Amino acid sequence: MTELAPSTPVQSTSRLVDVSALTDVIASSSKVPLEQLVKPNSQRYLSDLTTYGLQDLLSEPTILQTQSHHLTSSLTSLTHTSYPTFLSLHQTTNALTTSLTSLSTSLDSLLTSSLPALEESAAGWKDRTESVLKERSKARVVLEQHEKIRDLLEIPILIDTCVRNGYFAEALSLVSHANALAANASSSKKTAPLILSSVLSEVHHSIMQMLLSLLSTLYEPNRKLPALWKAVNFLRKMDVFGPSSPFASAPLHLKSLVTSPETEKLLEPIGDVISSEEQIALAFLVGRESCLKSTLESSGGDISRMTTHGGLDDREKEDLARYLKKFIDLWREGVYDVITQYSSIFLEKSSTTTSHSPAKTYPVAADSPISTTTATREWTHLYTLITTYASRALTTYLIPALSPSLSLLSMSLLPSLLTQLTYCSTAFARVGLDFRGILSTLFSQAVTKIIINEMHTETEKFISRFKIPASVSASSHSRNINGTGKSKWDPLPAKWLITAATVTLPPVPITPATPAAPTFAQSPPHIPPQILASYPPLAEFTNAMLSILNGLRLLAPTSILPTLSRMLDDEVLAKCGQAIDVYVKAFCNDLDGEEDILRSRVNGNTSDEDSDESEKQRRVIMAFGQVYFGILVPFVRRALVEGVYGVKLDASFEHAGELLPTVVMDWQDYVLEQEEESEESGSGDES
The missing domain is CATH 1.20.58 (Methane Monooxygenase Hydroxylase; Chain G, domain 1)
Structure with missing residues (x-):
């Protein structure tokens, strides 16, 4: 509060030093707080008031009020004009207070923790900077x-x-x-x-x-010689299989290299220890073997599927032949490429090395007459590898594909396959792989199986036509006639064994029935006798046999003639003859029994009509048997031996069957018995 001077110069001479009583009076009589009155400035003003006169004291309120209004106006004006300064001063004061507080805290932290840590770090500076200096030295x-x-x-x-x-x-x-x-x-x-x-x-x-x-x-298919040559040369330069190579362990033994049965088979002829060049050659053969296998996989799968299918029809046989031709072409190209590439890469280089490089011999026994050079030994092993591979490629892929397949084809398809394989073998003969001897065995076995199967089929078909009725027993003469008069033999022999034009007078051979009848000795072996046309079953059977033999003419190995001849005699002609013999005997015995029954029913006599019919049936069926044994059997035998192979079928022929003569002799004995019975019956009728 500002001190105000009295308005008059009159001054009181007395001043109260202790104004506490006056303070209490003013505090009790006014609304001014006591705290304001006890301040030093307030006490000093109250003390000055005691020196004023009455007039000054009376005018003092007005003066104070005037000054108060003046000060209020000045402060208001100052506030309006300088309020930014006040605000800035307030913010600065607050910031200064905060900064001073933070400074005090920081100084405390510096004194209590930072300075001791700094002192400790300074003490261990050398130890810590020594490793850093070393690293910096290394970096430099x-x-x-x-x-x-x-x-x-x-x-x-x-x-x-x-x-x-x-x-x-x-x-x-x-x-x-x-x-x-x-x-x-x-x-x-x-x-x-x-x-x-x-x-x-x-x-x-x-x-x-x-x-x-x-x-x-x-291992990549369709790789040609330049790329393979380049790969092998770099493998040689790398010396990856040599004893000094970091990729190979010493000593190098074959047992450590065998990773599959195929590799083991290739290594069998070489020995125990092989050189780096031999190992590269082995890797080459294994890689190309894998390519060959993948190339043949598709065609080989088709062939395997067809061969496991069993019996094939004509369309499937043609498909199988087409698959075989494709397989043979792929095998020929693949194996021929491997052999020629191997020879160019390994054998030619090895032969050049053998003739120009100095010889280094292996240790040999003192008494050994020959010391083999390293180059010669290596070339021999390399040559052994390719020959082993070629043989294995033949026996692993081609032969297993041909063996089960050829016998499933028809004879008309075999010659083209044999021609293709012959050309293939001729081409391989130039590189030392001539397998024509194996082809002879394969095709001989296949032709034998095909001809035997076809003949067996026709034989079963022919035999199935001579079925004896279930109600007929060949050993019994007690017969029953059907009430309707219909014969149990339906149809009767005269209806199907012979043509209608010759049924009244069946043609029969003039000479006795023998496997080699003299009548046909001079006839052409490829032209069937005309008499066979009168008997449809025999004509059909003859045509079937001739069709089979005509197929055999396309490819007829001479080595299978004994087998085919014995099979034709014992398995075809003899079995068919036995079936005819049984059928004829059963029919004739049944016919004799029926005649006996008829005679007993008509007072011991038979009618002329029945007798003529029985005699006609007997004559037809006996003529049929005689034509089979006397005409068909020798003709078919000559058609095989003389017509196909051009070998004379006479007494000097050594490959006849053992069962056929017995069957023929049984039939001749039966014919003689029938003739004797007929003569006795004729003499009895005359008497």
Whole structure:
């Protein structure tokens, strides 16, 4: 509060020093708080009031009010004009207060924790900075050798790039450079730097990728000689199978290389230890073998599916023949390529090495007359490998495909396959693989099976026509006549065994029925006797046999003649003869029994009509048997032996069957018995 001077110059001479009583009076009589009155300025003003006169005291309120209004107006004006300054002053004051508080806290933390930690860090500065200085020294050395290190680190990347793009020679040069750096580092009697070991490890990985790439080339189909030659040459340069190679363990024994039965079979003729060149040759053959197998898989699957199917119709036989031709072509191309490629890559190089390189001999016994050179021994082993592979390719793929398939074909399809295989064998003969001897055996067996199956089929078909009725017993003479008069033999022999034009007078052979009747000795073996046309079953059977033999004429191996001749005699003609013999005897015995029954029913006599009918049936069926044994049997035998093979069928022929003569003799005995009975019956009728 501002002190105000009295308006008059009159001054009181007395001043109260202690104005506490006056303060209490004013506080009790006014609304001014006591705290305002006890302040020093208020006390000093109250003390000054005691020196005023009455007039000054009376005018003092007005003066104070006037000054109050004046001050209020000034403050209001100051507030309106300088309020930004007040606000800024307030903010600055608050910020200063906060900063001072934070400064005080920071100073406390500095004194209590930071300064002791700084003092401790300063004490261990040398120990902590020593390792850092060493690292900085190493970094400085690396920085100084930056160009050399960068070149060293780029070696694996460059090798990998060269391998992926096929620049194998450049990759091998980089490998040699890396090995030289490693050799220099080891020769300096210092431990090889870790970075060099890491680079060598990456180089080893890249060169392994190169090895896999070269080996995979050997497994790729349709690869020609230049690509395979390149792959094998780089495998030689890499020396991946040699004793000094990091990829091979020493000593190299075959047992460590055998990974499959196929590889084991290829290695059988070589021995126990093989050279690097022989191992590369083995890898080449295994790779090309895999390509050949994948090439033949499709056609081989079709052939296997057809052969396991069993019996084939004509359309399926043609399909099987087409599959076989395709398989043979693929096998010929694949195996011929492997043999010629192998010979060009390994045998020609080995033969050149044998003739020009100095000989290094293996240790041999002192008493051994011959010491084999290393090159000659290696060439011999390489040649053994390809010959073993060629034989295995023949016995593993071609022969197993042909053996079960040829016998399922028809005879008309075999000659073209034999021609194709003959040309194939002739082509392979130029490279030392002539398998025409195997073809002879294969096709002989196939022709034998086909002819035997076809003859068996026709035989069963022919025999099935001579069925004896179930109500007829060939050993019993007690017969029953059907009430309707219908014969149990339906149809009767005269209805189906002979033509209607010749039923009244059946043609029969003039000479006795023998396997080689003299009547037909001079007749052409390929023209059937005209008499067979009078008997439809025999004509059909003869045509069927001639069709089979005509198919045999297309491909008739001479080695199977004895087998076919015996089979024709015993399995075809003899069985058919037995069926006819049984059928004829059963019919005649049944016919005799019926005549006896008729005679007993008509007082011992039969009618002329019945007798004529029985005699006609007997005459037809006996003539049928005589024509079969006397005409058909010798003709079919001559058609095979003389017509197909051109061998004279006479007494000197050694390959006749054993069962057929017995069957023929049984039939001749029965014919003689029937003739004797007929003569006795005729003499009895005359008497």
